[in-house]
Amino acid sequence: MVGDIKHIVVIQSLFDGDKKTGEELYNDTIKMQIEYVQAQDIKMSHAFHNVEDKEALIEVLMYYGVNSSYMQGGLVIHLEIHGLDNLQGLILKNNSTITWEVLSDLFRVINVNTCNKLYITMATCYGRYLYKGIDPKKKSPYSGYISASQEVTTGEVMEDFTMLFHLLIGNANLVKSYIKLDKRGSNFYYKDSKRVFEENFQFVLEKLKTDKSIKDETLKFAREQSKKNGEPDADEEMGNYIFEKSLRDIYKIHSDAFKFDC
The missing domain is CATH 3.40.50.1460 (Rossmann fold)
Incomplete structure (x- = not known):
């Protein structure tokens, strides 16, 4: 307990x-x-x-x-x-x-x-x-x-x-x-x-979501990857999708700190 x-x-x-x-x-x-x-x-x-x-x-x-x-x-x-x-x-x-x-x-x-x-x-x-x-x-x-x-x-x-x-x-x-x-x-x-x-992550999350420069960088990365793969130019919706997915991945990696196999 x-x-x-x-x-x-x-x-x-x-x-x-x-x-x-x-x-x-x-x-x-x-x-x-x-x-x-x-x-x-x-x-x-x-x-x-x-x-x-x-x-x-x-x-x-x-x-x-x-x-x-x-x-x-x-x-x-x-x-x-x-x-x-x-x-x-x-x-x-x-x-x-x-x-x-x-x-x-x-x-x-x-x-x-x-x-x-x-x-x-x-x-x-x-x-x-x-x-x-x-x-x-x-x-x-x-x-x-x-x-x-x-x-x-x-x-x-x-x-x-x-x-x-x-x-x-x-x-x-x-x-x-x-x-x-x-x-x-x-x-x-x-x-x-x-x-x-949880409290620290929420603080960081809010900061990331309100920082336009980070979203712009995400969209830029998405467009570069699309061009590299010969795909149609990524739009803002795709950039937002990648941004949200990145946040979920970060959360999963960090939350593993509280999993103990014993």
Whole structure:
């Protein structure tokens, strides 16, 4: 089922003066409730990593890339790392930065190995911009993610994610847990990767359909092909047909990113 979870990984990289919210969340909620409260039939694995810099973060994610084939049943990777003000990625404890594109490439390996059952949760300002890392020509890097579209306070992080993981450890489903959190009111929201793709594709589609130069180029190409094949000169109707067919082909190629044979 979408959102089912069997493994939780928390990765923290916060500045020296910051409240260590990731470690606190892991020790006081995740670890304690899984080990002492969670029912045996849904018992989860769990791990915590405190990383100093970009290289250490990459190393941790590569480790899970290698081992994710053995972590079936759904995996949550929770990030407690600051978001960059320029919306391009994350900034780590030592001020090194990592882009959404690099993160998405690392997540993709894990998501493919878990058969599209990787979920990302981010106690991160501007975390919604993770979508910028998506390459529509490659497999989806995650099944879904929970993030914020704006700055968030330490209090919000602790209150919302404590509740989210408390619910998750009780019902073993991230989506169900988020729905309950959202009903209470939260600045964090859930979005699945297919919805991200659909929204982005619709934006591009509208732009293509209203750009006269693109249609003109399509008609020019159609006429060149007709002439090359010794056929009658292609008219505007033929150009429009080729244009629409091209859009359908592009959609099919990109939508394959969400098909997992497993």
